[in-house]
Amino acid sequence: MSSVTPFKRGDQSSVRSSTAEPILVVENITKRFETPDGVLTAVEGVSLTVAPGEFLGVIGPSGCGKSTLFNVIGGLTGGYDGRVSVAGETISGPHQSIGMVFQEESTFPWRTVIDNVAFPLEIAGMSKAARYEKARHFVNLVGLDGFERRYPAELSGGMRQRVSMARTLASEPKILLMDEPFAALDEQTRLLLGDKVLQIQQQLQQTTLLITHNITEAVQLSDRVLVMTYRPGKVKRIVDIDLPRPRTSEIVSSEAFGHYVAQIWSDLREEASRGMHDDEARTRHAGEKHA
Amino acid sequence: MTAGALARRRSFPVLLGLVMVVAAIALVEVLIRVGLINRFIVPLPSQIGASFERVIVEEGIPERFWLTLREAFWATLLLSVFGVGIGVLLHRFRILRLATETWVAAFASAPTVLMYPLFLVIFGRSANTIIMMGFVAGLAPVILKTVEGLASTRRVLIDVGRSFKLTPSQLYWKIYFPAALPSIFVGIKLGMIFALINIVGVEFLINFGGLGQLINELAERYDLPGTYAAICFVILVSVLFFIITERLERWLRPVN
Amino acid sequence: MAETGQLTHPALAMPAVSRVTVLRVAILATILVVWEAVAASGLLFRDVVPSLWVIGRAVANLLVENDFYWHLGVTAGEIGIGLVIGGTAGLVVGIVLGGSRFLSRAFEHYLYYLGPTPKIIFFPVMIMWFGVGPGSKVAMGTISCFFPIALSVAAGMRQIDDVLIRVGRSFRANTWQMVTKIYLPAMRAPIVNGVRLGLGVAIIGTLLAETKLSNRGVGFLIINSYSTFNMPRMYSLLIVVFVLSIGVNTLVSRLGNLDAVKTR
Numbered sequence: 001m002s003s004v005t006p007f008k009r010g011d012q013s014s015v016r017s018s019t020a021e022p023i024l025v026v027e028n029i030t031k032r033f034e035t036p037d038g039v040l041t042a043v044e045g046v047s048l049t050v051a052p053g054e055f056l057g058v059i060g061p062s063g064c065g066k067s068t069l070f071n072v073i074g075g076l077t078g079g080y081d082g083r084v085s086v087a088g089e090t091i092s093g094p095h096q097s098i099g100m101v102f103q104e105e106s107t108f109p110w111r112t113v114i115d116n117v118a119f120p121l122e123i124a125g126m127s128k129a130a131r132y133e134k135a136r137h138f139v140n141l142v143g144l145d146g147f148e149r150r151y152p153a154e155l156s157g158g159m160r161q162r163v164s165m166a167r168t169l170a171s172e173p174k175i176l177l178m179d180e181p182f183a184a185l186d187e188q189t190r191l192l193l194g195d196k197v198l199q200i201q202q203q204l205q206q207t208t209l210l211i212t213h214n215i216t217e218a219v220q221l222s223d224r225v226l227v228m229t230y231r232p233g234k235v236k237r238i239v240d241i242d243l244p245r246p247r248t249s250e251i252v253s254s255e256a257f258g259h260y261v262a263q264i265w266s267d268l269r270e271e272a273s274r275g276m277h278d279d280e281a282r283t284r285h286a287g288e289k290h291a
Numbered sequence: 292m293t294a295g296a297l298a299r300r301r302s303f304p305v306l307l308g309l310v311m312v313v314a315a316i317a318l319v320e321v322l323i324r325v326g327l328i329n330r331f332i333v334p335l336p337s338q339i340g341a342s343f344e345r346v347i348v349e350e351g352i353p354e355r356f357w358l359t360l361r362e363a364f365w366a367t368l369l370l371s372v373f374g375v376g377i378g379v380l381l382h383r384f385r386i387l388r389l390a391t392e393t394w395v396a397a398f399a400s401a402p403t404v405l406m407y408p409l410f411l412v413i414f415g416r417s418a419n420t421i422i423m424m425g426f427v428a429g430l431a432p433v434i435l436k437t438v439e440g441l442a443s444t445r446r447v448l449i450d451v452g453r454s455f456k457l458t459p460s461q462l463y464w465k466i467y468f469p470a471a472l473p474s475i476f477v478g479i480k481l482g483m484i485f486a487l488i489n490i491v492g493v494e495f496l497i498n499f500g501g502l503g504q505l506i507n508e509l510a511e512r513y514d515l516p517g518t519y520a521a522i523c524f525v526i527l528v529s530v531l532f533f534i535i536t537e538r539l540e541r542w543l544r545p546v547n
Numbered sequence: 548m549a550e551t552g553q554l555t556h557p558a559l560a561m562p563a564v565s566r567v568t569v570l571r572v573a574i575l576a577t578i579l580v581v582w583e584a585v586a587a588s589g590l591l592f593r594d595v596v597p598s599l600w601v602i603g604r605a606v607a608n609l610l611v612e613n614d615f616y617w618h619l620g621v622t623a624g625e626i627g628i629g630l631v632i633g634g635t636a637g638l639v640v641g642i643v644l645g646g647s648r649f650l651s652r653a654f655e656h657y658l659y660y661l662g663p664t665p666k667i668i669f670f671p672v673m674i675m676w677f678g679v680g681p682g683s684k685v686a687m688g689t690i691s692c693f694f695p696i697a698l699s700v701a702a703g704m705r706q707i708d709d710v711l712i713r714v715g716r717s718f719r720a721n722t723w724q725m726v727t728k729i730y731l732p733a734m735r736a737p738i739v740n741g742v743r744l745g746l747g748v749a750i751i752g753t754l755l756a757e758t759k760l761s762n763r764g765v766g767f768l769i770i771n772s773y774s775t776f777n778m779p780r781m782y783s784l785l786i787v788v789f790v791l792s793i794g795v796n797t798l799v800s801r802l803g804n805l806d807a808v809k810t811r
Binding site (some may be wrong): 074100110 | 433453455456457465466
Binding site (some may be wrong): 301304311324333386397404409411413460491492495496503507515519526530533534 | 566567570571574591595600649650651652653654656657661663665666667668669670671672675676683747750751753755756759766769770772773781782785788789792793796797798
C-alpha cells in the first residue's frame with residue numbers, strides 16, 4: 001500500500017480508446033448452479049474488457065446474472081468456466097486489486113465512520129496515525145467530513161453507502177467493482193450520489209465497473225454500457241456513451257442523454273418482458289405443484 | 292391533550308395499581324387483627340415491617356448480600372467465559388454444532404438444580420457448590436445465544452471481509468464477534484438471571500451462604516415475621532438485579 | 548464457502564450413516580470412556596464416580612421397583628395438580644391483563660419482576676399455609692408455573708390481530724364466547740409456549756420442595772439417597788428424572804408445533 005502522498009493516480013491516457021491495454025479482462029465466463037429444479041445457467045459466455053480509468057456500466061433485467069457476474073469477477077464465487085484477469089494476472093478468489101462495493105447495507109455498525117473507512121488499512125497493518133490520516137482523506141473525498149466519529153446508525157442510507165464506498169476506495173484498488181450500490185435509495189439521492197461518483201472517478205481516474213438495473217444511472221456515469229440478456233445472461237450489446245466529460249447530473253436533461261436511454265431501453269425491454277413472463281410461468285407452476 | 296395531562300394519564304394506572312396493592316396489605320392486616328386469618332400462619336404485615344430493621348441489623352444482611360453477590364459474580368464469570376468459548380467453538384466447526392446443538396437446548400430446559408445433592412457430595416457444603424450450581428444453570432443460554440449471534444451475522448458483512456481477503460481468524464475477531472456481541476450480552480444476561488435464581492435457591496436448600504440461607508434459618512427458628520421480612524428482602528434484591536441487567540442491556544444497545 | 552455448483556466430493560457423501568451421527572456417537576463414547584477411567588482410577592473418592600456398570604444396575608433396579616413408581620406417581624400428581632391450578636389462574640389473569648391496557652399498566656410489571664425470583668424461598672410460607680404434606684408441594688408447583696403462563700398469555704392477548712376481536716364484537720359474542728372461540732384459538736402458540744415454560748419450572752419447584760421437606764415423591768428419594776450416601780441410586784434417580792423431564796418438554800413442544808402446522 002503506498003505511503004501517504006498525493007492520491008491522484010498517475011497520468012492515464014484518454015479512456016475512450018479501446019486500443020489502450022485493458023486492465024480487466026473477463027473471458028468467456030459461464031456459471032451454472034444446481035437447484036432443486038435442475039441446473040440453472042446464470043451467465044453464459046460473457047466476455048468484456050475494461051480499459052484503465054474507464055467507467056463501464058453493466059445493465060440488464062432482473063435475473064440476467066448481474067450479481068453472479070459481480071461475485072465471479074470479485075472472486076467470491078468459484079466453480080465457473082472461463083477466466084478473469086487483472087493486468088494480465090489470472091485471479092481466483094478475492095484479489096487486492098479489485099475493490100467491491102455491495103448492494104446491501106455493508107457498513108460495520110459497531111465501528112465509527114473513520115474506523116469503517118480505515119478498515120482495509122488496519123488489515124494491511126498500517127499504524128494507527130497513518131491509517132487515520134489516509135482514511136480521513138477518503139472520508140473527505142465522499143463528502144462526509146465532519147462525520148468521522150459518528151456511527152452508521154446515525155447516518156442516512158445514502159451516507160452509509162458513501163462510507164462503504166470510501167472504505168473500498170481506501171484500499172486503492174486498481175478496479176472498483178460496484179453492485180447496484182444505490183438500489184435502496186430514492187431517485188434524487190441517486191442522481192446526487194451519481195454526481196459524487198463522477199467527481200471521485202474523475203479525480204482518481206479510477207477504473208470502475210458498475211452493475212445496475214437503472215438505465216439513467218448507467219448512461220449518466222459510464223463511458224460504455226454493456227447490455228445483458230435475460231437468463232442465461234449473455235452480452236447483448238455494448239453501447240459507447242459519447243457524452244462530454246466532465247459530467248454532472250444536469251446531463252440527464254440533454255437530448256443526447258435521452259437518445260442513449262431510449263436506445264438501451266429498446267434493447268432491455270425485450271429481455272425484461274422475457275423475465276416477467278418467466279416469473280409468471282414459474283409462479284403458476286409452483287401453485288399447481290401444491291394444489 | 293397537553294404533555295402534562297398525557298403523563299398523568301399514563302401514570303394513573305401505575306399509581307392505582309400501587310394503591311390497590313397497599314390496600315390489599317392493609318386488608319390482610321385488618322383480617323388478621325379481627326381473627327379471620329390465623330396470626331400464627333400469617334403474621335401481621337405491620338409486624339413484618341417492624342422486623343425489617345431488626346433483620347437487617349441482627350442477621351447481618353449486608354454481609355449476606357455481599358456473600359451472595361460474590362457467588363453470583365464467580366458464577367457469571369465462569370458461565371461467560373465457558374459459554375462464549377463453547378459457543379464460538381460450536382459455530383466455528385459446523386459439524387460440532389449440528390451434532391450437539393439439540394443437546395445444549397435440551398440441557399437448557401433440564402432441571403439441573405436437582406443435581407445439588409450430587410454437587411454437595413463433590414464440593415461439600417461450601418460456596419463452591421453454590422457457585423457451580425449457578426454456573427451449570429446459566430451456561431446453556433449463553434452457549435445458545437452466542438451461537439445464534441454468530442450465525443446471524445449478516446452475509447454481506449462476511450462478504451466485505453472476504454473481499455478484503457481476511458484470514459479466518461481475522462474474520463472472527465473483526466466481523467463475526469463484533470456482530471454477535473449484542474446477542475452474546477443477551478445470553479449472558481439470561482445466564483446471570485438463571486444463575487442467581489439457582490444460587491439463592493441452593494443457599495436456601497443446603498442452608499449455607501448468604502440471603503437464601505437466611506430465610507431457611509429464620510424459618511427453622513420459627514421467626515415468622517423475620518422469615519417474611521427476609522423473603523421480602525430477597526425479592527427486592529432479585530428485582531433490583533433484574534432491573535439493573537435490563538438497563539445494562541439497553542445501554543449496551545443504544546441504537547438498533 | 549464458495550458455491551461450486553458441483554456435487555459434493557464423493558468421499559464426503561456418506562449415504563448410510565451421516566457424519567453427524569458418527570460424531571455424536573464419538574462424543575458420547577469419549578464421555579463414557581473418560582467416566583469409566585475416572586471411576587476405575589479412584590481419583591475422586593470412591594463412590595462419587597461409580598462405575599458405569601454399577602450405575603446401569605442401579606437404573607435397572609430402580610425401574611423394576613414398585614415403590615419407585617408409587618413415588619413417581621405422587622410427584623407426577625403434585626406437578627399435575629399444580630399445573631392445572633397455576634395454569635388456569637395464569638390463563639385467567641393473563642387474559643384479563645392482556646385484554647385491558649389499563650389493568651396491564653397497573654399490575655403487569657409486578658408479575659414481570661416477580662417472575663425471575665427463586666420461588667423455592669416461599670416454601671416455608673407454603674408449609675405454614677398448607678402443611679408438610681403434598682399440599683405445600685402442589686402450592687410450590689402452582690406459584691412456579693403461574694408467572695410464566697400469565698405473562699405469556701398477556702403478551703399473546705396483545706398480539707391477537709385486532710380485526711379478529713372486532714369480528715367477534717360485531718357478532719355480539721359474549722365474554723365466554725370471545726374467550727373460547729377467539730382468544731384461545733388465536734393464542735395457541737403463546738399458550739403452548741407458556742405452558743412449556745411453566746411445566747419446566749413447576750417440575751423444578753415441586754421436586755425441590757420434595758427434597759427440602761417430604762417423605763414421599765421422587766425429590767424425597769433423591770435426598771434420601773444422599774443422606775444414605777447411596778450414590779449409584781442417586782445417579783439413577785437423576786438420570787430418570789432428566790430423561791423424563793426432557794421427554795415431557797419435547798412432547799409439549801411437538802404438540803405446540805403440530806397445532807401450528809394445522810392452522811396454516
